[in-house]
Amino acid sequence: MSATTTLAPPPRLQSALVLRGLLLAGLAILALLPLLNRLPVDSVLHVSDFIVAVTGKWICYGVLALAIDLAWGYAGILSLGHGAFFALGGYAMGMHLMRLIGPRGVYGNPVLPDFMVFLGYAELPWTWWGFSSFPFALLMALLVPGLLAGVVGYLAFRSRITGVYLSIITQAMTYALMLAFFRNDMGFGGNNGFTDFKELLGMPLNSGGTRAMLFYAALAVLGLSLLLCRHITQSKLGRVLVAVRDAESRLRFLGYNTTHVKLSVFVLSAMLAGLAGALYVPLVGIINPGEFSPGNSIEAVIWVAVGGRGTLVGALLGAFSVNALKTWLTSFAPDLWLFVLGGLFVAVTLFLPRGLVGLMSRGPGR
Amino acid sequence: MSGSSLYLDGVSVVFDGFRALNNLSLIIEPGELRAIIGPNGAGKTTMMDIVTGKTRPTTGVVRFGEHDLTRMDEAAIANLGIGRKFQKPTVFDALTVFENLELALKAPRDPWSCLRWVLGAQSRRRIEGVMEEIGLAERARDRAAILSHGQRQWLEIGMLLMQEPQLLLVDEPVAGMTDQETEHTAALLRRIAGQRSVVVVEHDLEFVRALGEKVTVLCEGTVLSEGSIDHVQNDPRVIEVYLGR
Ligand SMILES: Nc1ncnc2c1ncn2[C@@H]1O[C@H](COP(=O)(O)OP(=O)(O)O)[C@@H](O)[C@H]1O
Numbered sequence: 001m002s003a004t005t006t007l008a009p010p011p012r013l014q015s016a017l018v019l020r021g022l023l024l025a026g027l028a029i030l031a032l033l034p035l036l037n038r039l040p041v042d043s044v045l046h047v048s049d050f051i052v053a054v055t056g057k058w059i060c061y062g063v064l065a066l067a068i069d070l071a072w073g074y075a076g077i078l079s080l081g082h083g084a085f086f087a088l089g090g091y092a093m094g095m096h097l098m099r100l101i102g103p104r105g106v107y108g109n110p111v112l113p114d115f116m117v118f119l120g121y122a123e124l125p126w127t128w129w130g131f132s133s134f135p136f137a138l139l140m141a142l143l144v145p146g147l148l149a150g151v152v153g154y155l156a157f158r159s160r161i162t163g164v165y166l167s168i169i170t171q172a173m174t175y176a177l178m179l180a181f182f183r184n185d186m187g188f189g190g191n192n193g194f195t196d197f198k199e200l201l202g203m204p205l206n207s208g209g210t211r212a213m214l215f216y217a218a219l220a221v222l223g224l225s226l227l228l229c230r231h232i233t234q235s236k237l238g239r240v241l242v243a244v245r246d247a248e249s250r251l252r253f254l255g256y257n258t259t260h261v262k263l264s265v266f267v268l269s270a271m272l273a274g275l276a277g278a279l280y281v282p283l284v285g286i287i288n289p290g291e292f293s294p295g296n297s298i299e300a301v302i303w304v305a306v307g308g309r310g311t312l313v314g315a316l317l318g319a320f321s322v323n324a325l326k327t328w329l330t331s332f333a334p335d336l337w338l339f340v341l342g343g344l345f346v347a348v349t350l351f352l353p354r355g356l357v358g359l360m361s362r363g364p365g366r
Numbered sequence: 367m368s369g370s371s372l373y374l375d376g377v378s379v380v381f382d383g384f385r386a387l388n389n390l391s392l393i394i395e396p397g398e399l400r401a402i403i404g405p406n407g408a409g410k411t412t413m414m415d416i417v418t419g420k421t422r423p424t425t426g427v428v429r430f431g432e433h434d435l436t437r438m439d440e441a442a443i444a445n446l447g448i449g450r451k452f453q454k455p456t457v458f459d460a461l462t463v464f465e466n467l468e469l470a471l472k473a474p475r476d477p478w479s480c481l482r483w484v485l486g487a488q489s490r491r492r493i494e495g496v497m498e499e500i501g502l503a504e505r506a507r508d509r510a511a512i513l514s515h516g517q518r519q520w521l522e523i524g525m526l527l528m529q530e531p532q533l534l535l536v537d538e539p540v541a542g543m544t545d546q547e548t549e550h551t552a553a554l555l556r557r558i559a560g561q562r563s564v565v566v567v568e569h570d571l572e573f574v575r576a577l578g579e580k581v582t583v584l585c586e587g588t589v590l591s592e593g594s595i596d597h598v599q600n601d602p603r604v605i606e607v608y609l610g611r
């Protein structure tokens with residue numbers, strides 16, 4: 001036998017190249033949208049405000065999908081609570097946006113948001129301290145989800161809770177948070193949440209230019225998240241994650257502390273989800289406790305399943321295609337959506353275990 | 367040979383009132399190759415579970431050198447230098463032969479180090495050396511999923527070698543192997559022992575004879591007989607419960 005073992009590109013590279021081409025083309029098209037939006041309305045290439053707004057949302061969903069894929073597709077941690085991390089990131093940014101309204105609120109109070117004046121608050125609760133600073137709010141959008149994931153993950157992974165039990169715990173987590181955020185005495189606006197934002201970083205939110213900026217900020221974050229996830233999944237840590245997913249106990253006997261591995265990836269994934277939420281709120285202009293609803297988390301997992309878990313392109317493809325389908329369908333038959341979503345999930349599980357990406361690439365997946 | 371010996375004394379394991387191990391005592395010296403045989407349900411796998419931290423003994427002492435194994439978890443025990451090959455081969459199917467060995471390679475195992483890991487020339491040579499040793503050099507870039515049963519067993523033995531263990535526990539390595547694969551495996555284990563202790567659990571007496579070392583017979587969770595293969599094969603108690611069925 002020869003000892004020469006060069007690690008030349010594997011045979012699955014060709015389909016990987018096709019996928020990468022598709023991805024780059026997709027990102028390029030996205031980058032063009034705000035520019036095309038500036039064209040005169042009668043131009044054939046004009047893209048409506050609606051399309052820009054909707055795709056901006058999908059970009060944030062794309063970041064969320066990457067986060068879920070990292071935890072589930074690679075490390076096998078099926079979290080049904082990532083919507084909570086997303087919502088917490090959104091709330092952190094929402095609190096900053098509320099503080100920026102200042103005296104422009106209905107009650108004209110320079111410090112207290114309208115809902116606090118309405119509820120008779122005398123002063124800003126401590127939970128709101130610091131949120132007038134953008135960097136602080138952004139930091140909280142990362143740290144709060146990360147900390148929550150750290151605590152929940154530590155307790156669960158340390159006790160070797162896996163599979164469906166972990167899914168149930170995370171689902172319960174988001175449900176509990178939803179109930180908490182619905183309460184007025186939490187100090188986060190109760191069931192109305194936050195809205196009527198005015199500005200961000202000195203730019204008025206109702207201007208087209210600001211919206212384009214936010215769109216590009218989201219796109220840049222998507223690109224960076226993709227690079228980060230790629231860096232992780234292509235490192236030895238990525239192979240450790242796959243090993244945790246496929247044979248965790250075997251990996252323990254190899255001397256890996258799988259609790260630490262899972263905890264790290266879960267926390268990172270939660271922080272990415274929080275970042276996605278923080279980008280989302282200024283784009284859509286509202287955040288309320290509905291974002292915590294258990295269905296949101298499940299829907300996000302379905303995006304990843306449809307696109308193809310365990311591949312980063314798959315996660316993005318799923319987030320964009322399922323949401324495109326949803327936007328189109330709900331424009332004329334909103335009641336059908338949940339049935340279609342459920343059907344989609346069943347169909348993918350039965351017939352396309354590797355998702356849309358599996359359709360395009362041959363050979364066994366990771 | 368510097369190294370630690372494995373020392374089990376008075377170990378009992380009770381599962382719901384059933385004694386899987388019953389006052390088991392055993393010493394494996396550094397560098398020793400030991401075969402353990404015994405009927406199904408004798409407690410052979412349970413003995414390995416005890417040593418590797420998968421199961422805690424109900425009573426008894428389990429030491430490796432000066433370390434008390436009953437107080438350590440699986441990962442810590444593995445990092446002490448105790449490697450284990452499972453009865454059912456478990457390799458990482460989604461990864462290639464090379465990647466499987468790379469994961470097993472002795473290197474810092476915390477997430478951050480894994481993220482920063484760069485495969486050096488020396489590590490690569492080591493992995494290639496082990497691939498030669500287990501006869502899988504040609505399969506470096508194939509996923510473990512497509513290997514034959516025998517090749518998976520060797521890959522798993524290779525993964526143990528990558529860990530540079532002082533003590534190797536090998537559970538039924540030749541079950542389901544062809545005669546030729548069995549021979550190859552016996553030769554492989556003989557080569558491996560000497561630099562480290564190896565404990566092999568096996569049913570196949572031809573294989574145990576091919577190993578040519580001291581044999582321990584387990585029965586109902588306790589040691590029935592110990593000595594050369596000829597000695598134990600002629601022990602009347604062994605003939606009664608095991609060989610003379
Ligand atoms: N986790 C467990 N729970 C209950 N009984 C067990 C467990 N593990 C092993 N046993 C029992 O202990 C006995 C010894 O099993 P084992 O060590 O696997 O035997 P061997 O490997 O020698 O065939 C068997 O009767 C088995 O059913």
Ligand SMILES: [Mg+2]
Nearest residue numbers: 410411412453
């Ligand atoms: Mg057994």
